[in-house]
Amino acid sequence: MEEITQQEPALSAIDSLHEALDQENIELARDVIGSLHPSEIADVIESMPGYERDNLWQLIDSELEGDVLSHMQDSVRTEFLEQMHPDRLADATKNLDADDVADILQDLPEDVADTVLRSMDEQNLQRLSSILTYAEDTAGGLMNIDVVSVRADVTLDTVARYIRLLGSIPEKTDNLMVVDRDNHYLGVLPLTELLVRDPQSTIGVWMEEESYLSANTPKTEVAKLFEQRDLLSAAVIDEEGRLLGRITIDDVVDVIQEAAEQAVRSMAGLGEDDMFSPVFVTTKRRAIWLGINLLTAFLAAWVIGRFEDTIHELVALAVLMPVVAGMGGIAGSQTLTIAIRGIALGQIVKTNIKPLLKKELTVGILNGVLWSSVVAGIVLLWFDDPSLGLIIGVSMLINLVIAAFAGAMIPLILKRYGIDPAVAGGVILTTVTDVVGFMTFLGLATIFLIT
Amino acid sequence: MEEITQQEPALSAIDSLHEALDQENIELARDVIGSLHPSEIADVIESMPGYERDNLWQLIDSELEGDVLSHMQDSVRTEFLEQMHPDRLADATKNLDADDVADILQDLPEDVADTVLRSMDEQNLQRLSSILTYAEDTAGGLMNIDVVSVRADVTLDTVARYIRLLGSIPEKTDNLMVVDRDNHYLGVLPLTELLVRDPQSTIGVWMEEESYLSANTPKTEVAKLFEQRDLLSAAVIDEEGRLLGRITIDDVVDVIQEAAEQAVRSMAGLGEDDMFSPVFVTTKRRAIWLGINLLTAFLAAWVIGRFEDTIHELVALAVLMPVVAGMGGIAGSQTLTIAIRGIALGQIVKTNIKPLLKKELTVGILNGVLWSSVVAGIVLLWFDDPSLGLIIGVSMLINLVIAAFAGAMIPLILKRYGIDPAVAGGVILTTVTDVVGFMTFLGLATIFLIT
Numbered sequence: 077m078e079e080i081t082q083q084e085p086a087l088s089a090i091d092s093l094h095e096a097l098d099q100e101n102i103e104l105a106r107d108v109i110g111s112l113h114p115s116e117i118a119d120v121i122e123s124m125p126g127y128e129r130d131n132l133w134q135l136i137d138s139e140l141e142g143d144v145l146s147h148m149q150d151s152v153r154t155e156f157l158e159q160m161h162p163d164r165l166a167d168a169t170k171n172l173d174a175d176d177v178a179d180i181l182q183d184l185p186e187d188v189a190d191t192v193l194r195s196m197d198e199q200n201l202q203r204l205s206s207i208l209t210y211a212e213d214t215a216g217g218l219m220n221i222d223v224v225s226v227r228a229d230v231t232l233d234t235v236a237r238y239i240r241l242l243g244s245i246p247e248k249t250d251n252l253m254v255v256d257r258d259n260h261y262l263g264v265l266p267l268t269e270l271l272v273r274d275p276q277s278t279i280g281v282w283m284e285e286e287s288y289l290s291a292n293t294p295k296t297e298v299a300k301l302f303e304q305r306d307l308l309s310a311a312v313i314d315e316e317g318r319l320l321g322r323i324t325i326d327d328v329v330d331v332i333q334e335a336a337e338q339a340v341r342s343m344a345g346l347g348e349d350d351m352f353s354p355v356f357v358t359t360k361r362r363a364i365w366l367g368i369n370l371l372t373a374f375l376a377a378w379v380i381g382r383f384e385d386t387i388h389e390l391v392a393l394a395v396l397m398p399v400v401a402g403m404g405g406i407a408g409s410q411t412l413t414i415a416i417r418g419i420a421l422g423q424i425v426k427t428n429i430k431p432l433l434k435k436e437l438t439v440g441i442l443n444g445v446l447w448s449s450v451v452a453g454i455v456l457l458w459f460d461d462p463s464l465g466l467i468i469g470v471s472m473l474i475n476l477v478i479a480a481f482a483g484a485m486i487p488l489i490l491k492r493y494g495i496d497p498a499v500a501g502g503v504i505l506t507t508v509t510d511v512v513g514f515m516t517f518l519g520l521a522t523i524f525l526i527t
Numbered sequence: 528m529e530e531i532t533q534q535e536p537a538l539s540a541i542d543s544l545h546e547a548l549d550q551e552n553i554e555l556a557r558d559v560i561g562s563l564h565p566s567e568i569a570d571v572i573e574s575m576p577g578y579e580r581d582n583l584w585q586l587i588d589s590e591l592e593g594d595v596l597s598h599m600q601d602s603v604r605t606e607f608l609e610q611m612h613p614d615r616l617a618d619a620t621k622n623l624d625a626d627d628v629a630d631i632l633q634d635l636p637e638d639v640a641d642t643v644l645r646s647m648d649e650q651n652l653q654r655l656s657s658i659l660t661y662a663e664d665t666a667g668g669l670m671n672i673d674v675v676s677v678r679a680d681v682t683l684d685t686v687a688r689y690i691r692l693l694g695s696i697p698e699k700t701d702n703l704m705v706v707d708r709d710n711h712y713l714g715v716l717p718l719t720e721l722l723v724r725d726p727q728s729t730i731g732v733w734m735e736e737e738s739y740l741s742a743n744t745p746k747t748e749v750a751k752l753f754e755q756r757d758l759l760s761a762a763v764i765d766e767e768g769r770l771l772g773r774i775t776i777d778d779v780v781d782v783i784q785e786a787a788e789q790a791v792r793s794m795a796g797l798g799e800d801d802m803f804s805p806v807f808v809t810t811k812r813r814a815i816w817l818g819i820n821l822l823t824a825f826l827a828a829w830v831i832g833r834f835e836d837t838i839h840e841l842v843a844l845a846v847l848m849p850v851v852a853g854m855g856g857i858a859g860s861q862t863l864t865i866a867i868r869g870i871a872l873g874q875i876v877k878t879n880i881k882p883l884l885k886k887e888l889t890v891g892i893l894n895g896v897l898w899s900s901v902v903a904g905i906v907l908l909w910f911d912d913p914s915l916g917l918i919i920g921v922s923m924l925i926n927l928v929i930a931a932f933a934g935a936m937i938p939l940i941l942k943r944y945g946i947d948p949a950v951a952g953g954v955i956l957t958t959v960t961d962v963v964g965f966m967t968f969l970g971l972a973t974i975f976l977i978t
Contacts, residue, residue, distance in 0.1 A: 094878030115755040123874035125882040147755075236722060245719045248759060250701065267718060268696045271687060303784060304566040304598075306777035308699060308759060325776050326757035332780065333754060336787030337868065343791075344864040345857075351869050355886060359893045362861050366898055369857045373850040374905065380846045387842050394838050394845035395831045398961070399824040401849070406796075406820045410813050413795040417788065418802050423574035427545030431576040435806060442810045447817055454825065510849070 090120050097128055106135050114143035122152050125352045129155075142168035146176035151348045154183045162191035174203040175220045175327065182212050206320060215298050216291030218331070219312040219321035222246035225253040226279055228262055233275035235265075248324045250308045254283045261288060261311050261319040288313055291320055295331050300422070302328045339420065342499045368503055376401070376510040383518035389526050392459050393518060396468055399451065401513030404475035407443060408505045411436045411483025416497045419487055433484050440480030444473040463525055471516035475509060482508045541571050548579055557586050565594035573603050576803045580606075593619035597627035602799045605634045613642035625654040626671045626778060633663050657771060666749050667742030669782070670763040670772035673697035676704040677730055679713055684726035686716075699775045701759045705734045712739060712762050712770040739764055742771055746782050751873070753779045790871065793950045819954055827852070827961040834969035837977050843910050844972050847919055850902065852964030855926035858894060859956045862887045862934025867948045870938055884935050891931030895924040914976055922967035926960060933959045 089108055096105035109117060109132075117136060121129050121144070133156065136144060145153055145168060157165065157180065165184075169177045169192060181189045181204070193201065203221050210216025224245060226235050235252065239245060251264035263283040273282050287301055288311040301307065302325060309324045341347065345365025349358055380387075380397070387394050415432070418424040424432065452469030456462055486504050487497030540559055547556035560568060560583075568587060572580050572595070584607065587595060596604055596619060608616065608631065616635075620628045620643060632640045632655070644652065654672050661667025675696060677686050686703065690696060702715035714734040724733050738752055739762040752761065753776060760775045792798065796816025800809055831838075831848070838845050866883070869875040875883065903920030907913055937955050938948030 090874075090876045091878050094876070098878070113755055115757075119755070119872075119874060123869075123876065123879055125879070125886065128882075239722050243723055245723065248701075248757075249719065250699075250759075267722070268700065270722060271690050271718070272694055272696065303780055304564055304570070306566075306699075306780075308701075308776065325759065325780070329754055329757075329776070329780060329783065332783055332787070336783070336790070339787070340790055340794075340864060340868060343794075344861045346861060346864060349865070351865060351874060351883060352886065355889050355893070358886070359890045362858070362890060363894050363897060365861065366854060366857060366894055367901075370850070370854060370898060370902070373853045376853075377846050377850050380849070384842045384846065387845050388839065391835045391839045391845075394842075394848075395828050395835065397845075398831070398849060398852070399821070399828050402824045402827075403817060403821060406817060407813070410795045410797055410816065413791060413797060414800070414802055417791060418574075421570075423541075423570060423802060425541045425545070425574065427542050427549070428574055428576070432802060435576065435803065435809070438806050439810045439813060442806070443814050443817055446814060447821060450818075451821070 089116065090123055093120055093132070094124070094128070097131055102135065105132070109135055110137075114140050115147040117144045118147035118149075118152075122149055122350055122352070126155075126354060129352070138164075138167070139171070142170065142172045142176075145169075145180060146172055149350055150183065151350050151353060153180070157183055157188075158185075162188050163195065166192045166195035173220055174200065174207055174222070175218060178204055178207040178217065179212065181208070210291050213295045214291065215289040215293040215295065215312050215323060216320065218295055218298060218327050219291070219323050220246075220327075221321035223253050223311075223319065223322050224249060225255045225259070225319055226265065228254050228256070228280035228283060229278055231276055231278050232270055232273055232282070235279065236270055236275065239270075248309065248326065251286065252279075253311055253319055253322065254279055255319050259318045261313045261317060264311070286310070289323065290315070296335060298323060299328050299331045299335065303332070339498055342496065343502055345499070369506075372503060372507040372510070375507060376514060379511050379514045380518065383514075383522060386518055386522045386526050390464075390521065392461070392464060393521050396455065396464075397514055397517055400468060400472050400475055400517045401510045403447065403451075403472060404479040404509035404513045405506050407440065407476045408479030408483040408509050409502065411440070411480050412487065412497075412501050412505050415484050415487045416501055419491055419497060424488070429488065433481070436480045436484045437477060440477045441473075444476035447476070448473040464521075467520045467524060468517060471513070471520055474516050475513045478512050479505075479509050540567065541574055544571055544583070545575070545579070548582055553586065556583070560586055561588075565591050566598040568595045569598035569600075569603075573600055573801055573803075577606075577805060580803070589615075589618070590622070593621065593623045593627075596620075596631060597623055600799075600801055601634065602801050602804060604631065608634055608639075609636075613639050614646065617643045617646035624671050625651065625658055625673070626669060629655055629658040629668065630663065632659070661742050664746045665742060666740040666744040666746065666763050666774060667771065669746055669749060669778050670742070670774050671697075671778075672772035674704050674762075674770065674773050675700060676706045676710070676770055677716065678707070679705050679731035679734060680729055682727055682729050683721055683724055683733070686730065687721055687726065690721075699760065699777065702737065703730075704762050704770055704773065705730055706770050710769045712764045712768060715762070737761070740774065741766070747786060749774060750779050750782045750786065754783070790949055793947065794953055796950070820957075823954055823958040823961070826958060827965060830962050830965045831969065834965075834973060837969055837973045840977050841915075841972065843912070843915060844969060847906065847915075848965055848968055851919060851923050851926055851968045852961045854898065854902075854923060855930040855960035855964045856957050858891065858927045859930030859934040859960050860953065862891070862931050863938065863948075863952050863956050866935050866938045867952055870942055870948060875939070880939065884932070887931045887935045888928060891928045892924075895927035898927070899924040915972075918971045918975060919968060922964070922971055925967050926964045929963050930956075930960050 089112060093105055093108045096108060121132055124132060145156065169180060181192065206221055207217060207219060249267065251266050254262045254265055256262055264286045265279050265283055269282045287305050287307065289298060289301065291312050291314055301310065307325065309322050311322050312320045314320050345362065347361045349361055415424065448469040451472055452465040455468050456465035482505055487501050490497045490500055540563060544556055544559045547559060572583055575583060596607065620631060632643065657672055658668060658670060700718065702717050705713045705716055707713055715737045716730050716734055720733045738756050738758065740749060740752065742763050742765055758776065760773050762773050763771045765771050796813065798812045800812055866875065899920040902923055903916040906919050907916035933956055938952050941948045941951055
């Protein structure tokens with residue numbers, strides 16, 4: 077029994093493990109590991125650089141290996157799977173839930189996966205194959221098939237006796253699934269009903285309707301349903317309405333956590349990188365993002381280049397131009413974030429795009445007027461040049477309004493073309509606010525200030 | 528029973544609702560609302576501008592009002608609570624879980640909260656008061672007190688008869704809590720054991736140790752424990768080890784979702800804004816962020832201003848300087864994101880800061896060398912000036928390495944001073960990469976290019 081308080085015991089465990097490994101105090105390290113939950117061991121491994129990871133892995137109780145693997149982030153897991161002997165891998169996966177094994181198998185090279193599959197017994201194979209039929213990111217890929225299903229016309233007492241005979245119920249079972257003769261899903265019988273209702277009544281009387289999922293529902297939709305309906309589990313059915321398995325909330329929590337991680341990562345162009353991915357893998361992933369951004373930086377530079385003569389005549393323009401472009405970028409990314417989240421949560425639909433756009437433009441104008449005036453005032457004092465102040469104020473106002481418009485529209489347009497707005501939105505927005513910012517500021521200056 | 532498929536039925540419901548309200552077709556709107564779950568109604572309300580929200584609210588079945596309120600995002604809920612009559616509010620909260628009522632009460636002005644409290648019956652009041660003792664963002668604030676607790680020395684059969692007498696078990700009960708004579712928490716008895724074990728055996732035999740939480744554990748730690756241990760529920764205890772209540776996974780899912788939302792929002796300086804917060808509220812919140820960023824923009828401008836003479840002599844510098852600063856910002860924010868997430872997930876500890884820093888610096892140098900060479904080449908071709916190419920290459924390399932260092936260290940330093948790195952990290956990083964970028968590029972140019 078372990079109490080979790082503010083002292084962050086998991087953190088100190090990581091620290092003492094690192095220290096034990098540094099001092100090559102294997103006994104101490106083994107003790108610390110022994111006190112951790114498999115998911116915490118996975119966390120610790122992820123927080124270690126590559127060379128330490130392998131040392132730690134050697135110290136893990138072989139019975140826990142599968143469990144630890146199933147809690148690892150994909151990129152780290154793949155690293156371990158690639159070096160493991162297929163037989164050892166088959167051993168490690170023996171005690172895992174079928175959905176976890178399916179996850180792991182999908183990360184393996186085909187020949188290794190085959191070896192693992194061949195080492196399994198009939199029942200596990202059968203379970204796996206029905207999960208592997210569906211893509212990893214669908215309800216079918218998430219489900220487990222350890223379902224207790226019952227018929228509507230039997231009595232509660234019969235079911236109770238049946239369960240007692242089974243001797244155990246699959247973990248995290250809150251509902252029994254009610255099916256007809258042909259395994260068509262009808263509804264659920266909450267386990268608690270077995271405890272409180274008249275044993276002689278039939279299941280049909282107490283059966284409840286409950287949300288269910290078709291096997292090819294995308295996992296983001298699965299997460300949404302669980303969240304909205306406060307479900308602990310939900311049935312998964314095939315196209316004919318036959319019961320295939322069930323999804324439990326603990327797997328959905330992982331989906332939610334993953335989606336949140338990905339939203340943050342994709343905005344910085346990080347892909348699936350973990351903290352200690354090999355240096356060359358990380359370098360390559362990030363290099364691509366830097367390259368894309370370099371293109372847009374040169375586009376902006378090219379725009380400035382059109383105004384070399386103007387800048388030569390009035391160098392103050394070069395001093396101030398990053399202010400105009402930068403403020404546009406900040407304001408635009410505020411709108412962009414709202415729009416991207418709104419799309420991700422399904423809250424932006426055809427009919428509320430107009431009011432959203434109207435609101436964002438109004439906010440853009442109000443903040444534009446406010447901060448343009450402030451900037452104009454500062455520039456007036458700094459350079460003692462009223463026309464320069466006026467020009468920077470006007471161009472900033474224009475850029476902030478266009479930024480609001482672009483921030484709202486870019487994700488909508490990207491989504492229509494099937495591009496993830498969280499990945500591409502920021503780069504495109506910055507390009508717009510840079511180009512518009514430099515162009516209006518330097519352009520207006522060329523027209524009105526240069527004689 | 529409702530099937531969730533890729534057709535996103537919730538979305539089309541939002542659309543048809545908007546349309547029905549637009550056409551003032553109240554009957555249709557009422558029908559659509561009737562088909563939705565309270566959490567979906569809350570979603571729809573959040574996706575509507577203010578004037579439509581009130582219209583929709585009028586159409587909601589008064590029995591569902593409390594449920595809908597409990598599913599709303601804080602900022603939207605406060606908006607409704609402020610206009611509701613206390614009596615109606617008291618009515619609406621009658622059927623809610625105590626933890627949801629506690630949430631709502633904490634959003635209310637004190638006098639209104641008093642009225643609601645006074646309208647409650649004794650039992651509910653007692654339940655509420657024990658939750659309200661603890662801060663909203665702790666285990667105590669999250670918990671519910673509808674716990675079924677039993678003693679270790681009674682038989683399963685006695686418990687089964689007791690439950691049958693109660694006639695119902697609180698929703699989402701997976702475990703009965705085992706306590707001693709003085710209500711000290713001892714462990715749990717999974718409900719399923721009641722169904723499979725010998726009725727004449729005592730609870731003590733089948734009791735399991737299970738993770739529990741002290742009431743003042745922060746909710747982020749609560750979420751972490753649930754995630755790591757795949758829990759459905761956990762006991763909450765006071766300092767003396769006495770059982771206070773339990774937390775269920777559905778409330779934890781909300782915590783996880785909220786934390787993810789907040790991570791994304793705080794990076795853009797959005798605060799608690801929702802999509803259709805009143806224009807002036809939104810404008811004010813964002814204005815603060817823009818103001819902070821304006822300060823850093825002017826700091827960068829001031830740095831450029833130190834080099835006016837240099838730029839006057841070589842205007843190409845003004846054309847290229849945003850490239851140096853911008854690429855530093857992008858590279859730095861990649862490292863920053865990794866570090867912020869690592870801190871949030873508790874994966875960065877004292878002993879792995881050094882390898883992390885080493886890795887990030889190595890990646891910074893590698894990508895620095897790669898992209899500096901590319902930029903130097905492009906500049907050589909564009910301006911036909913080898914020394915300018917060399918200078919931009921060197922300053923970009925310096926900026927990318929410093930960006931990696933700053934991206935890793937800024938969140939660590941901010942955290943030490945108790946500042947949320949997700950909020951302040953980006954602004955500070957950009958300030959560093961802008962200042963360093965402009966200073967090295969223009970500085971080196973002044974020294975080596977200007978005669």
